[in-house]
Amino acid sequence: MLARLAAFVLRRRKALLYGCLMVFVLSAAIGGTVIPKLSSGGYVDSGTESAKAAEVLEDKFRVGEPNLVLLATDRSGVDSPAAVRAGTELTDRLAREPGIAEAYSYWSTGRPEALRSENGERALVMARIEGDEDAVTDWMDAHADAYQGDVQGLQVQAGGAAKADEELSEQTTKDLAKAEMIVFPVLFVVLVLVFRSLVAALIPLALGLVTMVGVFLLLRVLIEFTDVSVFAMNTTTGLGLGLAVDYSLFIISRYREELRRGVATEQAIATSMRTAGRTVLFSAVTVAFALSGLLVFPFYFLRSFAYAGIPTALLAATAALTVLPALLMVLGPRIDKLRVGKRRPKPEGSGFWHRLAMTVMRHPVPIGTGIVVLLLALGAPFLNLTMSLADERTLPTSASSYQVGAVVRSEFTAQENQAAMVVMEDVGRDPAAAAPQITSYARALSGVDGVARVETSTGTFVGGDLAVPAGRASARFTAGDGVYLNVVPSDEAMSEQGRELVRDLRAVDQPFPARVAGPGAELEDSLDSLNAAIPWALCIVALSTFVLLFLLTGSVVLPVKALVLNTLSLSATFGVLVWGFQDGHLDGVVGDFTPTGSITWSVPMLLFCVAFGLSMDYEVFLLSRIKEEYDRTGDNVSAVARGLERTGSLVSAAALLIAIVFLGFVTSSVVFLKAIGLGLALAVLMDATLVRGALVPAFMRVAGRANWWSPGPLRAVHERFGLRESADPPAHPQGPGPANGSVPAGNGPATATLTNPTSSAAPTTRTTPTGTASHHGGTSSGD
Known part of the structure; x- marks a missing residue:
C-alpha cells in the first residue's frame, strides 16, 4: 500500500504540492478564526447530583452560585455614609445590567459581617451572570471593564469564576504565542545540529505548520457541533509540531541513508516509505488510540484534547507520507545543501547505543533492578496525590481574579462565593406547612463542622441556632413547592476539607429528597465521575496498545512488557509533578506559582494518555528494528543491540525535539499548563533514555527467546x-x-x-x- 502511495505521490508531486499550498492557505484563513469560538469551561459532568441541583436552582428558583465577585475598597471604611451610598448605587447598577440574574452586596443585605473584611475597609458585591459559559464570556467581554477601577467612588476589582475564566482564556492565548516564538527558533537550531543541513532542518518545521493549520480547520468545523475547550489549541501546537518533527526525522534519516548507499532518489523515497513510512503510519494509529481513551470522560474539557490530538496525529502522519516524499523528490540530493559540519557514519556493530545495549545485556539484572528502584523512588510522591478543580490560583499573581481570591481568603471570615446550595425540589404543596421540618434541617446543617451559616426560608442559622429570623429577603428561598438552603462554608471549598464538608452535608438526615450544588459539590462529583471513567480509559489504551504491538511483533510478551515499563516511567513522572507542583518544590524553578496542596484533576489523566501514546511511538520504532534483526538472524542479543544501535540516536533526537516543544508550555503563566508541559517532556525523555536505553535491553536479555512467544491460536x-x-x-x-x-x-x-x-x-x-x-x-x- 505504501509503495503504491509513494508511486502516486512521486508521479503527481507538483500537483500535490500546489494543492497542499492551496489547502494550507484556505485552512489558515478559516481555521484562524477558531480561537475566539473555543470555550473556557468543560469541567462539569451534567449527569451528577451537583449539576442536576444547579439546573433546578436555575430553572425553578432563578438563582445559582455567584460567578462574579466585585471587591470594593474604601479606606475610610465601608460603613461611612459615602461608602454606603456608593456601594448601594454600585449594586443597583449591576443588578440592572442585562444578563445579570441576581446581584447583592454587603450594603443591600443588611451589612452582614461575612461580606465585610475584618479591617472594615473592603466589602463584597456578588452577582450571577446567567447563561452558559459562552454567554458568560460574552457578558464579560462587553461589561467587565465598566466594573473595575474607580467606580461610584469605590476602588473596585473583579474576581470570581467568570473573571478567572476570562483571564485564563486570554492568558492561554498569550502564552501559546509566546511559546511558539521561543520553540520554533530553538527547534530549528536543534534540527540543524541533527541533520547538519539548513534545508533538511526546515522541512519538519514546514510539515508541523501544515499539520497545525489543518487541525485548526477541523476544530473550526467541529465547534459547530460540540463544545471544544480553548486548551485544545495547546495540544494542537504541541503534538502537531512534535509529531511532524518526529515523523519527518525518521523518514528523512532513512532517505538520506539510502542516498548514501548510492540508490537513486526515487528508489530511496520508495524504500523510506515502505520501511520508515510504515512505522510512522503504525505509530500515528498507536498515538490516536491512546488519545481515544480521553473520549470516555464526561467532561468536554478532557474530550477536547482527544478532538484535537487524534486528527493531529493522523494529519502529521498523512503529511509525512504525502507532502514529505513529494518535497524529497523535488529536492533530491539537494536536501543536503547548506551543510553545517560533517558527521562520519560509524561502522556497523559500534557506536554508543550498541555499546550501551551490550553493557546492559552483560549485567541485565543489576542494571535493570537499579533503574526500576530509581523510577519507583521518583514515583513514590504520587501515592500522596491530591486533585482539585482549577480556580483563580492557577493564574499569575498579577491577574485580577487571583488578587480578589487572595483577599477574600485572607480578610473575610467566610467563603461567600463558594457556598453550597441544598435543593429540596418538592416539600409539598404548602411550603409553610413544612417550615418546622425545614427549620430542623437547617439547624442540623448549620451544626456541621466547617459551616459558617445556613440561610433559608425560615431564617439564618449559625451553630445549630437561629441567628436571624425570617424576613422579606427570605422569600427568595421558596418557589412553588420547592425550597433551597444556602450553606456558607468557613473553609476553602476547593480542597479536601471542602469535599469532606459536602459528604457531611449529604449525610445529614433529609426531611425531603435533597441535592447539594456548589463548588465543593462540583469538585466531589467531578472526581467521582473521573474515577468512574478511568478504568474504561485505561482499558482502551492498554487493549489497543496490546493489539497493535501484537500485530507488529507476533508476541504477547513484548506488548505486556511495553505496558509495564511505560506505566513505570509514567508513575515516576507523576511523582515528580506531585513533589514539584502539589508540594511546591518547583516554585521559582519553573517560574513563580502558588502551591495549593493539590494538582488540577485533569492533568494526570491527560498526561497518561498523551505520554503513553508518545511512549508507544518510540516503542514501535525500536521494536520494528529489533524484530527485523531477530527474523533475519534468530539471535536475540544481536537483534536487541543492532535494533538499539540503529534507532537509539534517532529516538533520542526525536525525544529531545518533542521535549523542547512541550517545555515551551513551562513558560506559561498558567500552573497546570506548566505541569502538563514539564510532565510530558520528562515522560518522553525518561522513556527515550532510561526505558529504551536500559530497561528494554535488560528485559529482553533476561527473557531471551520468550520475548517472541505467543500461544498457538494467536500465532495463527x-x-x-x-x-x-x-x-x-x-x-x-x-x-x-x-x-x-x-x-x-x-x-x-x-x-x-x-x-x-x-x-x-x-x-x-x-x-x-x-x-x-x-x-x-x-x-x-x-x-
Missing part, C-alpha cells in the same frame, strides 16, 4: 493479520525478485528469503525460531 491470527514490512514490494525492484524479499512475521514455521541489493554474497540458509530463513549478510532495511 498473526500469520493471517499481522503487519509485515514485505507486504508492499518496492516501486522499482532491482534485479530479479523483490528488492527486500520477505521475512517471517510470526512464531509459526515459515520459510523466507531476505536479500540485500547492496551485497553480492550468495544466499545462505539457516534455521531460526520462526522457521528456515535464507538471507544475505549486510545491513537491514527496516526503520
Whole structure:
C-alpha cells in the first residue's frame, strides 16, 4: 500500500504540492478564526447530583452560585455614609445590567459581617451572570471593564469564576504565542545540529505548520457541533509540531541513508516509505488510540484534547507520507545543501547505543533492578496525590481574579462565593406547612463542622441556632413547592476539607429528597465521575496498545512488557509533578506559582494518555528494528543491540525535539499548563533514555527467546493479520525478485528469503525460531 502511495505521490508531486499550498492557505484563513469560538469551561459532568441541583436552582428558583465577585475598597471604611451610598448605587447598577440574574452586596443585605473584611475597609458585591459559559464570556467581554477601577467612588476589582475564566482564556492565548516564538527558533537550531543541513532542518518545521493549520480547520468545523475547550489549541501546537518533527526525522534519516548507499532518489523515497513510512503510519494509529481513551470522560474539557490530538496525529502522519516524499523528490540530493559540519557514519556493530545495549545485556539484572528502584523512588510522591478543580490560583499573581481570591481568603471570615446550595425540589404543596421540618434541617446543617451559616426560608442559622429570623429577603428561598438552603462554608471549598464538608452535608438526615450544588459539590462529583471513567480509559489504551504491538511483533510478551515499563516511567513522572507542583518544590524553578496542596484533576489523566501514546511511538520504532534483526538472524542479543544501535540516536533526537516543544508550555503563566508541559517532556525523555536505553535491553536479555512467544491460536491470527514490512514490494525492484524479499512475521514455521541489493554474497540458509530463513549478510532495511 505504501509503495503504491509513494508511486502516486512521486508521479503527481507538483500537483500535490500546489494543492497542499492551496489547502494550507484556505485552512489558515478559516481555521484562524477558531480561537475566539473555543470555550473556557468543560469541567462539569451534567449527569451528577451537583449539576442536576444547579439546573433546578436555575430553572425553578432563578438563582445559582455567584460567578462574579466585585471587591470594593474604601479606606475610610465601608460603613461611612459615602461608602454606603456608593456601594448601594454600585449594586443597583449591576443588578440592572442585562444578563445579570441576581446581584447583592454587603450594603443591600443588611451589612452582614461575612461580606465585610475584618479591617472594615473592603466589602463584597456578588452577582450571577446567567447563561452558559459562552454567554458568560460574552457578558464579560462587553461589561467587565465598566466594573473595575474607580467606580461610584469605590476602588473596585473583579474576581470570581467568570473573571478567572476570562483571564485564563486570554492568558492561554498569550502564552501559546509566546511559546511558539521561543520553540520554533530553538527547534530549528536543534534540527540543524541533527541533520547538519539548513534545508533538511526546515522541512519538519514546514510539515508541523501544515499539520497545525489543518487541525485548526477541523476544530473550526467541529465547534459547530460540540463544545471544544480553548486548551485544545495547546495540544494542537504541541503534538502537531512534535509529531511532524518526529515523523519527518525518521523518514528523512532513512532517505538520506539510502542516498548514501548510492540508490537513486526515487528508489530511496520508495524504500523510506515502505520501511520508515510504515512505522510512522503504525505509530500515528498507536498515538490516536491512546488519545481515544480521553473520549470516555464526561467532561468536554478532557474530550477536547482527544478532538484535537487524534486528527493531529493522523494529519502529521498523512503529511509525512504525502507532502514529505513529494518535497524529497523535488529536492533530491539537494536536501543536503547548506551543510553545517560533517558527521562520519560509524561502522556497523559500534557506536554508543550498541555499546550501551551490550553493557546492559552483560549485567541485565543489576542494571535493570537499579533503574526500576530509581523510577519507583521518583514515583513514590504520587501515592500522596491530591486533585482539585482549577480556580483563580492557577493564574499569575498579577491577574485580577487571583488578587480578589487572595483577599477574600485572607480578610473575610467566610467563603461567600463558594457556598453550597441544598435543593429540596418538592416539600409539598404548602411550603409553610413544612417550615418546622425545614427549620430542623437547617439547624442540623448549620451544626456541621466547617459551616459558617445556613440561610433559608425560615431564617439564618449559625451553630445549630437561629441567628436571624425570617424576613422579606427570605422569600427568595421558596418557589412553588420547592425550597433551597444556602450553606456558607468557613473553609476553602476547593480542597479536601471542602469535599469532606459536602459528604457531611449529604449525610445529614433529609426531611425531603435533597441535592447539594456548589463548588465543593462540583469538585466531589467531578472526581467521582473521573474515577468512574478511568478504568474504561485505561482499558482502551492498554487493549489497543496490546493489539497493535501484537500485530507488529507476533508476541504477547513484548506488548505486556511495553505496558509495564511505560506505566513505570509514567508513575515516576507523576511523582515528580506531585513533589514539584502539589508540594511546591518547583516554585521559582519553573517560574513563580502558588502551591495549593493539590494538582488540577485533569492533568494526570491527560498526561497518561498523551505520554503513553508518545511512549508507544518510540516503542514501535525500536521494536520494528529489533524484530527485523531477530527474523533475519534468530539471535536475540544481536537483534536487541543492532535494533538499539540503529534507532537509539534517532529516538533520542526525536525525544529531545518533542521535549523542547512541550517545555515551551513551562513558560506559561498558567500552573497546570506548566505541569502538563514539564510532565510530558520528562515522560518522553525518561522513556527515550532510561526505558529504551536500559530497561528494554535488560528485559529482553533476561527473557531471551520468550520475548517472541505467543500461544498457538494467536500465532495463527498473526500469520493471517499481522503487519509485515514485505507486504508492499518496492516501486522499482532491482534485479530479479523483490528488492527486500520477505521475512517471517510470526512464531509459526515459515520459510523466507531476505536479500540485500547492496551485497553480492550468495544466499545462505539457516534455521531460526520462526522457521528456515535464507538471507544475505549486510545491513537491514527496516526503520
